[in-house]
Amino acid sequence: MEDILRILEQDGRTPPERIAEMTGRSVEDVRAAIAEAEKSGVIVSYKSQVNWDALGRGDVQALIEVRVAPQRDVGFDAVAARIARFPEVRSMHLVSGDFDLSVQVTGESIYAISNFVTSKLAVLDAVQGTATRFILKRYKEDGTLFETPNDAPQRLPLSL
């Protein structure tokens, strides 16, 4: 099962037939395992990792450190769920250290992001403070290096 997940994590488009060959299982077994993983939420979604920068699109990203006051019974979860729902939020984590939520947001411009922070985020009752750090360059995301050196490693075409 985990081997199937590792294959899909590398390439979500790998067809079940190929996975079956690679793992020595039947196609039906592979389909069933994937369906089960989708149903139980182990596989969350399939999508393409797009490097918009390569298109020259000027979207801006920022990491926002948010300090929030935990609430009775629900801790950070209630306010976290509210923040996470905004489409501007790409990813978000509760973290240890001197702030609580690490929120990655994306916007068309610096203004769009500062607007989001001041009019959507900072105004929430539980939010005690924010610090916004604009992302200047992306080197790696979700395990994928964004810039690979153009002198790719070479192997001899034949060796014994």
Next chain:
Amino acid sequence: MNRQHTAQRADPPQDAGAARPRIARRVQDIPPSGIRKFFDLIASQEGIISLGVGEPDFVTPWHIREAAIDSLERGHTHYTSNYGTPELRGELAAYLERLYGARYDPQSELLITVGVSEALDLTLRATLDLDDEVITGDPCYVAYFPVVHMAGGKLITAPTAMEDEFRLRASEIERRVTPRTRAVLINNPANPTGAVLDRAAAAEIAELAETRDLLLIADEIYDRLVYSTDEPFTSFASLNGARDRTIVLGGFSKSFAMTGWRVGYAAGPADIIAAMMKVHQYTMMSAPTTAQAAALEALRTGERDVAEMREAYDHRRRLLVRGLRRIGLHCVEPRGAFYAFPSILSTGMSSEDFAERLLMEEGVAVVPGSAFGPSGEGFVRCCYAASVEQIEEALTRMERFVKRHARGR
């Protein structure tokens, strides 16, 4: 046909006045590599997919490279002990005990070398007298004939067969033992066939070595790349009775994707390791210092990488083997290393013809089995240390090729 195994003596100079050849007889004796011409063919074509390589497609894991960089930053740029750094030997002893329950004294029974290549050369030079014989399986790794020859010995080959999954059998070795036999050289898992000896088969060979008083040289460079076997890999290091006559050669090249670093090791009885060290200290001094730092990191924290790479190879292995069978090339299941060794008998071509025409017509490079010895004729070696896409594309092209050349049935 098989260049590797039928070296011809160059004619001796005719008369005393004739100029003596500048190249030593022993080197002249070594025939040119059977795949030289494939290099030129590959260079002349574009879009080649090569299943002809003998090394991982992975780059060395970053933490290992990083350890090497750190070692350089600290200025560790000097020779090390001839035996290799004490840290690496200590870690290696722990590693061999962890994997195989084999105990080696890091002070006297381990030697860090410039790859298994050097370790093999040292073993042979330390143990062979002129014209001593070494028995190995056929087909075998291409370096075996030349290194035995250069050490003054003779390589005697014992055939293995597809029907027996190319396993080297004690009975075939025994038939070739003479008073001149000094050692049995076993490549397990094997290049080019992917054959792996189970514990019983290995024990039989060890027993034979005991009764006929032979050394066992175990080239276990592919020991970490073993798949779908019912039992864990049996290192000759773990066969207790054989320990005092066994030299295990192992390395980092294949397990940790470190071919270019040039580091490996030999583990064996102290007297033989000391003799090997004698040769090593005057010819090599020590293995590369930076590579030893990298190897240390590999042994300390590289298990996860080994597991990840092995799983990736295993996936590609199944893909390739099934694909080859689907297109009509009979292929026994290779249980180790990263090679499949399908039969091309159904095409009616010789292995060399097959490899050459496949390359010219479809741009897929494989290695003719005959390059590895007479028993390799009728087979080609396909390496699956290639991406899934490359393997799929190679199979598509090979299918076209095989269909086109199918003998009228």
